[in-house]
Amino acid sequence: MKLTVLLTTLCVVLFVISLVTGTTPVSVWHSFTSLFATDDTPMSVVMQQIRLPRALLAVMIGASLGVSGAAMQGYLRNPLAEPGLIGVSAAAGLGAVLALQTGLAAAFALALPLSALLAALIAVAMILTLAGPGGAALTLILAGIAISALASAFTSLVLNLSPNPFAAAEIVFWMLGSLADRSFSHVWLALPFMVVGWVLLGSLGRGLDALTLGEDAAAAMGVRLPRLRLALVIGTAACVGAGTAVAGSIGFVGLVVPHVLRPFVGGQPSRLLWASALGGAAMVLAADIAVRVALPDRDLKLGVLMALVGAPLFLHLIYKTRGTLQ
Amino acid sequence: MSLLTLQNLSVKRGACPVIDNVSLTLHPGECVGLLGPNGAGKTTLMRAALGLLSHEGTSSLAQMTSMERARACAWLPQAREIAWPVSVERLVRLGRLPHSGTKAENAAAVADALAQMGLEAYAQRTATQLSGGEQARVLIARALAQDTPMMMADEPIAGLDPAAQIATMRVFSDLAASGRTVLTSLHDLGLAARHCTRVILLHRGAIVADGAPVDVMTPQNLAEVFGILAHYEMTDRGPVFQTLDTLT
Numbered sequence: 001m002k003l004t005v006l007l008t009t010l011c012v013v014l015f016v017i018s019l020v021t022g023t024t025p026v027s028v029w030h031s032f033t034s035l036f037a038t039d040d041t042p043m044s045v046v047m048q049q050i051r052l053p054r055a056l057l058a059v060m061i062g063a064s065l066g067v068s069g070a071a072m073q074g075y076l077r078n079p080l081a082e083p084g085l086i087g088v089s090a091a092a093g094l095g096a097v098l099a100l101q102t103g104l105a106a107a108f109a110l111a112l113p114l115s116a117l118l119a120a121l122i123a124v125a126m127i128l129t130l131a132g133p134g135g136a137a138l139t140l141i142l143a144g145i146a147i148s149a150l151a152s153a154f155t156s157l158v159l160n161l162s163p164n165p166f167a168a169a170e171i172v173f174w175m176l177g178s179l180a181d182r183s184f185s186h187v188w189l190a191l192p193f194m195v196v197g198w199v200l201l202g203s204l205g206r207g208l209d210a211l212t213l214g215e216d217a218a219a220a221m222g223v224r225l226p227r228l229r230l231a232l233v234i235g236t237a238a239c240v241g242a243g244t245a246v247a248g249s250i251g252f253v254g255l256v257v258p259h260v261l262r263p264f265v266g267g268q269p270s271r272l273l274w275a276s277a278l279g280g281a282a283m284v285l286a287a288d289i290a291v292r293v294a295l296p297d298r299d300l301k302l303g304v305l306m307a308l309v310g311a312p313l314f315l316h317l318i319y320k321t322r323g324t325l326q
Numbered sequence: 327m328s329l330l331t332l333q334n335l336s337v338k339r340g341a342c343p344v345i346d347n348v349s350l351t352l353h354p355g356e357c358v359g360l361l362g363p364n365g366a367g368k369t370t371l372m373r374a375a376l377g378l379l380s381h382e383g384t385s386s387l388a389q390m391t392s393m394e395r396a397r398a399c400a401w402l403p404q405a406r407e408i409a410w411p412v413s414v415e416r417l418v419r420l421g422r423l424p425h426s427g428t429k430a431e432n433a434a435a436v437a438d439a440l441a442q443m444g445l446e447a448y449a450q451r452t453a454t455q456l457s458g459g460e461q462a463r464v465l466i467a468r469a470l471a472q473d474t475p476m477m478m479a480d481e482p483i484a485g486l487d488p489a490a491q492i493a494t495m496r497v498f499s500d501l502a503a504s505g506r507t508v509l510t511s512l513h514d515l516g517l518a519a520r521h522c523t524r525v526i527l528l529h530r531g532a533i534v535a536d537g538a539p540v541d542v543m544t545p546q547n548l549a550e551v552f553g554i555l556a557h558y559e560m561t562d563r564g565p566v567f568q569t570l571d572t573l574t
Contacts, residue, residue: 077409210423213468214407219378221472222396222424267410267452 003264007278011059014285018055019047021292053184058288059281060187061179061247064194064239066280067273069254070261071201074208074269075232076137079262082255086127086140087147088120088237092244094151094158095119097171101158112174113189113245120241123147127233133226136215140229177248177303179288186246193242198277200235204228205270212269250303252310253280259317328353329398329476329507330375334383337367337374337531344370345381346531352509354475357502359518359539360511362528363552368511369404371528372478376401387476396424400472404480406462408453414464415440415449421471439471442497459486466494470501477501479510483517495521516567519543519558527551539565549573 020031026043034044035052068083075081084090099105099115130143155175162168207228210218219225243250257279258272265271284302287309291300330352337345345367352358360368374381376399377388387395400421408417418439422432440446443463448456453464466482477498483491491514498508499521512518518525519539527535527542529551535542540558548556555571 077407206423209420212407212409212412212417213420213465214403214405214409216373216378216403216405217401217407219392220376220396220399220401220403221420222393224392262410266416267412268416269410 003261003275004278007275007282010282011278011285014282014289015055015059018058018285018289019051021289022046022051023292023296049183050181053182053187054179054288055285056187057179057182057190057246058285060190060194061243061250062253062281062284063277064197064243064280065250065253065284066257066276066278067198067201068236068239069280070258070269070272070276071204071208071232072236072254073258074204074211074272075229076141077211077214079259080255082251083236083240084148084249084251084254086123086144086233086236087151088123088127088240089244089249090148090151090155091123092116092120092241093175093249094155096174096245096248097155097158100171100174101162101167110185110189113186116245117189117193117241119151120237120245123151124233124237124241128230131229131233136225137229140233173301174248175303176301177250177306178291178299178301179247180299182246190242190246193238197235197237197239197242200231201239202273204231204235205273208269208273248301248303250284250306252306252314253283256310256314256317257283259314329386330509331386332375332383333385335371335374335385336382337370337379338382344531345374347383348531348533349383350526350533350536352476352507354505354507355502355523357499357508357521357523358510359522359525360509360528361513361515361518361525361542361551362511366528366551367531368528369480370531372401372480372509372511376478393424396472396474398474399476399478400469400474402466402469402477402479402482404484406458406465408461408465411452411454413449414445414451414453414456414467417453417464418445418467418471421468421473424472435471435473439467439473442470443467444493459490462486463490463494466497470497474506476507476509479508481511481513483512483514491517499523515543515548515556515569519565519567543567 020028031047034047037044065083072081072083072085073079095116095118096112099112104115105112126147127143131139159168159171207223210221210223215225258276261275261279262272265275287306288302291302291305294300328351332348332350335345335348336343348371362368373379375385375387387399390398415436418436422435440449443466445463445467453461462485469477483494486494495517498510502508502523522539525539525542526533527547534551535547543558548554553573554569555573557568557570559566
């Protein structure tokens with residue numbers, strides 16, 4: 001309970017800081033009056049159509065990555081699991097890269113995220129077909145790894161055959177992940193998928209708790225594993241697919257956040273779901289503020305900073321907990 | 327009224343039957359020991375009876391919905407898995423998942439289960455930091471907290487110290503004495519002889535003998551199924567069973 005309040009407060013504070021951070025130097029108070037103004041001054045346009053959707057996307061994507069990371073770790077009973085494991089983020093990336101390469105992305109505003117979403121959808125269908133109707137975890141991981149490898153191979157192929165360095169650079173930059181210059185159309189595109197994902201993953205708490213005792217014991221306690229796995233795959237795919245579609249691939253959130261928060265919820269997977277959603281939102285908000293503060297004129301990519309901060313943090317955690325992991 | 331009735335239950339792995347046409351009925355008040363050498367099909371029989379494995383024939387438990395079954399029978403798998411560093415109390419409380427009881431009812435059932443396994447002092451310890459034997463007892467307490475008319479356990483006492491083995495078998499026979507049904511596989515024939523009201527001898531997927539320990543654990547059966555020679559004697563302190571040698 002205390003943790004929920006703490007994390008929620010952190011999210012709210014970071015959300016506000018995110019709103020007032022940017023290249024246009026204005027006072028905090030002016031930022032807020034502009035946010036609710038209806039006068040179409042440049043400042044209110046900046047606040048309402050650039051900074052607000054950016055902060056909202058940070059919250060949505062962070063929460064999605066956090067909750068799907070916690071669900072994936074709970075399902076596989078492995079603290080190394082992360083939402084990208086089922087191959088959906090790699091597939092969404094491929095969809096986006098194809099849209100950039102074919103010029104479709106320039107044809108209309110949402111062509112790129114829609115293409116990414118379509119690719120994610122195809123990946124989900126393939127994973128569910130490959131993994132079969134049972135509820136076992138191993139086939140799911142293997143199918144995910146196969147899809148991930150395939151999508152990465154195609155992405156490399158597109159880069160390889162890219163006609164000129166500018167096209168290749170555009171693709172690479174997109175893949176680094178960013179929340180810069182996103183609009184409300186991105187928010188509205190991603191939100192329905194993410195809400196479906198949150199609802200599906202949020203409903204898994206009981207089943208994930210039971211899985212602490214292994215698949216057999218969980219099944220005997222009334223958990224329907226095939227259904228749980230279906231909800232997990234579709235929920236994660238909706239969350240991660242939509243996130244990747246609008247922001248590119250952002251790693252480490254789904255891996256680090258559940259890992260950091262696990263001791264604070266007593267290790268219980270159901271409580272970790274919501275804590276990780278809040279924690280993920282806070283982490284992405286903080287990172288997105290940091291990219292704007294650290295190098296304001298260089299367009300530092302969110303995914304790059306996340307990995308730069310996330311990897312050492314993770315190393316530190318491993319170093320700290322190596323005694324207890326044995 | 328019996329909770330578990332198996333009729334012509336068969337499980338095939340490929341074309342080879344692992345469980346071959348097993349029929350049996352368990353009654354309330356019975357503490358049943360499932361005996362048999364490694365690979366006899368003990369685990370497979372219990373998992374198929376629960377409906378966790380696809381099978382031919384019928385099992386009354388497998389015909390229930392998953393929630394009905396979870397309230398009818400607690401299952402303690404052989405693999406002692408505790409995935410996350412949760413507290414013992416919280417782990418035992420997982421046994422309450424199939425129930426929609428009030429907080430007080432659940433807390434009472436958890437406290438009761440902890441007391442039965444002598445784990446009151448461990449309630450706030452982290453389960454993953456306990457020793458293997460202690461973890462096994464915590465997991466038994468979890469199954470007890472499920473508070474079901476039937477308990478099915480797969481080698482629950484393997485790896486426990488002698489006192490804990492006896493205490494656990496006594497918990498099981500007390501459960502049976504209170505009108506529940508216990509089915510447990512075990513390799514300790516001596517404890518089976520002392521604490522089980524009925525033993526079922528399984529060999530190559532089929533039931534060889536079924537009845538009171540004294541009638542089942544005969545020299546012929548032990549020689550045929552386990553390939554061992556043993557001493558069995560009724561004393562004034564209960565039955566004493568001691569394995570002596572292998573037969574070649």
